[in-house]
Amino acid sequence: MSLLEIRDLHISYPNPKGEFFAVDGVDLTIEKGEFVGLAGESGCGKTTLALSIPRLLPRGSHIGAGSIHFNGVDTTALSEEGMRALRWKEISVVFQGALNALNPVHTIGSQIAEPIRIHDESVSKKQAHDRTLELLEAVGIPARRFEDFPHQFSGGMRQRVMIAMALSCMPKLVIADEPITALDVMTQAQILDLLRSLCDRYSLSMLLISHDLSVLAQTCDRVAVMYAGKMAEQGPTSRVFGNHGAKHPYTQRLLSAYPNIKHERKFIDGIPGYPPDLSQEQVGCRFADRCDVALSRCATEVPELIDIGGGQSVACHLASDIRAGVQ
């Protein structure tokens, strides 16, 4: 049994035009101990999908069809109370923007210790304190900084505090929402290394959300790419970023939008056009308008996510050709 199994999930938000279908029939599986990257551009639905797992979606959002099985239990059927028992103890989140997520008037030590005692009343103050010191060590913050306040920390160190908080109740799944977006390259490398080592050390499952595909290439076991509320492609990092290569035209175009210093210098490519308006009903493949290899059926038929072997799956009408070895 997989730790997390999302099937055909639909999530919508109300908007002035009616409804906005942010996530429109998405599957995602995460195994125990697996490090999965979720990529896509702003508005593709990646954060909505991820935050639906601990059910931390904004007010008004609606989970329609589909299921989210966590550890065998369908969480979409759980009451708010049942969900609360899962949050932080089983599923925790490292939020984007560490400065805003921390309380400026409490020491970082007390903020890490707080969830430990809230989620387990049998834990004594002393135990929570000791556990906090362990966590600080695990994320690379010296113990002497226990009594320091968030403003005394740099961006990278605050993100470490956020990670320590997310680990405080020993969850099985950690969702990291753009944890390195505002950080410098060297700090990004430090934080990604830390996440990877924590994942291995505690057999955690990790869902790392990033708009930056190149960052995921070096950290994740598997990567999932979303486009306009749908899963475009997913597969093992070694395949999607390796010799085998990405097979969805969107993933391919996205990859060529990054400079690659390992190759000859050339100007990066863009993707002309814009994603579709998700408050309108969608016909055919959502990427068809921007796709330079689109077939006539792409305008009318929705491509299913098809397994093309090696654990890689692609939602593209050309995928069956890929599987048959035509390409």
Next chain:
Amino acid sequence: MSKKLALSIEDLHVTYQLNGASGKNKVARAVDGVDLQVAVGETLALVGESGSGKTSMANAIMRLIDPSAGKIVIDGVDVVPLQGKGLRSMRRNFQMIFQDPFESLDPRQRVIEAVMEPLEIHGIGGSESERREMALAALAQAGLRPAAEIGERFTHQLSGGQRQRVAIASAIILKPALIIADEPVSMLDVSLRAGILRVMADLRDQLGVSYLFITHDLSLAWMFADRIAVIYLGRIVEEASAVDLIANPMHPYTKALVSVIPVPEVTALEDRIILTGEIPSPASIPSGCRFHPRCPLFRELGEPEQCLTQDPVLQIQSNAESHHVACFFSEHNKGNQ
């Protein structure tokens, strides 16, 4: 120097006086003696982490803050002593594209008004209709077509990419000698970046615009710029042609930065050099070489005395043309990439 320079910076210093309990009478040396030159039609990328002083450099060049010492020569004129009217009339010669196109435009302004505004301020273009023509041409050059239609929209109705194009149009309309672009694409989605950079590159090729391209992204700098200067704690530590700097980094800091550049493919993680700690405060710059507390080479060589006591200057490397490095032991980094 034979080639014509759009920008020449000589021994620039920017300092901030710190107040408050922990920093009483302390001075932060954000830019601590920088020399830089940008030739006409050239793009120089200034690359550094946050806290490296790159934004202070940009603000000083734009004369948004006063440097504490040094010269900033733009198109042959030192702009540091300029004040008031003299500075204002000189300003048309250097323009800036800011990072955040959501903050840099007035949402109540129509696009065409935003682009015409610099012309009005500088009294360029004989009549309203002439200015309008110029603004429409600038919009089209920035890739906003049909310009007449987009010009009538309000800036808040545009997407991030379109707004950045409006910012570009307002920057080029005065035909400046130098454009300072401060992280012009870092707020935009990856699929839009190429379009913006392409417009900037076309302007360089067609109009001979010179850029000081400020970024934390070394791979983008490599792709877009002719030369790269790496800044660390207020000082340039390495400068070379973009291709040479990435292929053959010689300063231990640059070497580490290059090693952690994310690439969209599977790579060997063992080759990365991850520096520990963070960039120190410009209010307490380490003695000797300012990079020594984080320098892997310093440790590898058994902590040489020289690194602790002497401040290395940016020097040309013997066997590499116009490759400058500020490190006593950069020879050790040669060839063992």
